[in-house]
Amino acid sequence: MSIHIHWFRRDLRLEDHRALHEAAKLNTPIVGLFIFDTDILDKLEDKHDLRVQFIHEQLQLMKNKLEEHGSSLVVKYGKPLDIWKNLTESYPVVSVSAVRDYEPYAKKRDKEVYDFLSSKNVKFTGYKDQVIFEKSEVVKKDGGTYTVFTPYRKAWESLLTEDHYREFKVDFSSFAKLEKMQIPSLTEMGFRQSEHANFPDNKLKSQILNNYHETRDTPSINGTSRLSVHLRFGTISIRSLVRAAIHKNQVYLSELIWRDFYQMTLYHFPECVNRAIKPKYDRIQWDNNENHFKAWCEGKTGYPLVDAGMRELNTTGYMHNRVRMVVASFLTKHLLIDWRWGERYFAEKLLDFDLSANVGGWQWAAGCGNDAAPYFRVFNPTTQAEKFDPNNTYIKKHIREWGTSAYPKPIVDHKFARERALERYKKALTE
Numbered sequence: 001m002s003i004h005i006h007w008f009r010r011d012l013r014l015e016d017h018r019a020l021h022e023a024a025k026l027n028t029p030i031v032g033l034f035i036f037d038t039d040i041l042d043k044l045e046d047k048h049d050l051r052v053q054f055i056h057e058q059l060q061l062m063k064n065k066l067e068e069h070g071s072s073l074v075v076k077y078g079k080p081l082d083i084w085k086n087l088t089e090s091y092p093v094v095s096v097s098a099v100r101d102y103e104p105y106a107k108k109r110d111k112e113v114y115d116f117l118s119s120k121n122v123k124f125t126g127y128k129d130q131v132i133f134e135k136s137e138v139v140k141k142d143g144g145t146y147t148v149f150t151p152y153r154k155a156w157e158s159l160l161t162e163d164h165y166r167e168f169k170v171d172f173s174s175f176a177k178l179e180k181m182q183i184p185s186l187t188e189m190g191f192r193q194s195e196h197a198n199f200p201d202n203k204l205k206s207q208i209l210n211n212y213h214e215t216r217d218t219p220s221i222n223g224t225s226r227l228s229v230h231l232r233f234g235t236i237s238i239r240s241l242v243r244a245a246i247h248k249n250q251v252y253l254s255e256l257i258w259r260d261f262y263q264m265t266l267y268h269f270p271e272c273v274n275r276a277i278k279p280k281y282d283r284i285q286w287d288n289n290e291n292h293f294k295a296w297c298e299g300k301t302g303y304p305l306v307d308a309g310m311r312e313l314n315t316t317g318y319m320h321n322r323v324r325m326v327v328a329s330f331l332t333k334h335l336l337i338d339w340r341w342g343e344r345y346f347a348e349k350l351l352d353f354d355l356s357a358n359v360g361g362w363q364w365a366a367g368c369g370n371d372a373a374p375y376f377r378v379f380n381p382t383t384q385a386e387k388f389d390p391n392n393t394y395i396k397k398h399i400r401e402w403g404t405s406a407y408p409k410p411i412v413d414h415k416f417a418r419e420r421a422l423e424r425y426k427k428a429l430t431e
């Protein structure tokens with residue numbers, strides 16, 4: 001018997017799945033595989049990492065579903081190339097599929113596996129599934145890459161056809177019959193289960209979608225979809241969200257386009273992970289005061305909206321988008337701390353951490369990324385709080401001691417910090 005292996009990575013679902021849909025046409029029994037990659041896991045310092053738990057829970061659900069259909073899921077723990085060497089020695093693998101991933105590490109890993117499989121005459125096919133448009137599908141008329149969002153969005157919308165967001169059904173009869181298998185436990189992999197994990201649903205509620213344009217900027221209410229973790233791990237299909245949003249809410253659709261935009265940017269400018277997209281911004285002299293950074297991380301800057309956001313992040317692994325913009329602007333402009341420090345802190349803490357959106361969001365906030373706005377836009381954290389949390393509901397929820405003498409005084413004066421930032425940026429850009 002020959003088998004086809006589908007390698008799950010950021011596509012942890014069994015519905016509306018392009019690669020599984022296409023693989024069924026091969027008429028070769030499909031075996032699903034997931035690898036807990038030690039190259040990634042070994043770098044995670046927090047052994048309660050909720051993302052690992054999220055993946056683990058999702059794999060269990062997928063495995064149960066496949067077992068209902070007489071198949072199962074193969075889950076391995078180790079280095080991907082070693083696992084592939086073992087698998088091709090042990091099983092009659094004739095072809096492999098995966099969903100394309102545009103992060104630098106993933107591209108390198110996939111190239112190595114591709115080269116190895118080719119040497120064994122095993123065909124490895126990648127599919128576009130986690131974005132609507134990838135690579136150079138949305139480019140300027142002269143073939144150049146868009147670096148500003150609005151013209152990209154317009155081009156994206158003009159190219160969109162129903163085919164881009166059609167559903168790809170999964171045929172369960174195409175999976176191989178397999179014995180039930182064990183998924184390595186979190187403990188076996190050196191991680192621990194958190195009792196307090198509270199993952200959001202992977203459903204887009206119609207009430208959220210209908211009112212999104214009015215509710216999305218209020219951090220105290222459930223006014224956004226909370227689907228970022230599901231988009232991160234592919235536990236919901238991006239096409240299903242475009243189908244839902246397309247004639248209902250353009251503002252929501254636009255947020256999904258931002259996601260494509262940042263993935264495209266990372267694909268074309270992989271160096272943006274460490275370098276400013278606008279090179280002159282790498283000349284900024286950051287202060288990088290470690291005490292200020294610590295106060296920011298702990299939510300003790302004395303600016304309530306900033307502190308509430310950081311405490312929300314530290315306790316839940318999530319932060320509202322409006323507040324992400326405010327805390328990122330505060331770190332880079334008020335405290336003059338390098339955006340890369342903030343990006344790395346978010347990367348450790350966010351359940352929805354996605355390299356492209358995180359680097360994109362941080363470079364946007366620091367003014368050095370794909371943004372048409374000038375650097376001298378400096379968010380005022382106090383007026384942002386008055387506008388978006390007028391009754392202090394969000395602030396009170398996350399800062400117990402707010403309004404008491406236990407709450408810290410501002411670590412920096414707003415007016416002074418704003419002027420200092422403008423001066424420092426100006427110096428770097430005009431030198």
Ligand SMILES: Cc1cc2nc3c(=O)[nH]c(=O)nc-3n(C[C@H](O)[C@H](O)[C@H](O)COP(=O)(O)OP(=O)(O)OC[C@H]3O[C@@H](n4cnc5c(N)ncnc54)[C@H](O)[C@@H]3O)c2cc1C
Binds near residue numbers: 262321324325358
């Ligand atoms: C400094 C900073 C860092 C960020 N880091 C991340 C990150 O690591 N991972 C991440 O998924 N998002 C990141 N974002 C974008 C955004 O804050 C989150 O996607 C959003 O808050 C998630 O909540 P939601 O699912 O309720 O979003 P909704 O408002 O319901 O939006 C729907 C979906 O659209 C996408 N989206 C929305 N806004 C953006 C955006 N600005 N850029 C890219 N995609 C977007 C997300 O996939 C989101 O789930 C960051 C933003 C900033 C300013």
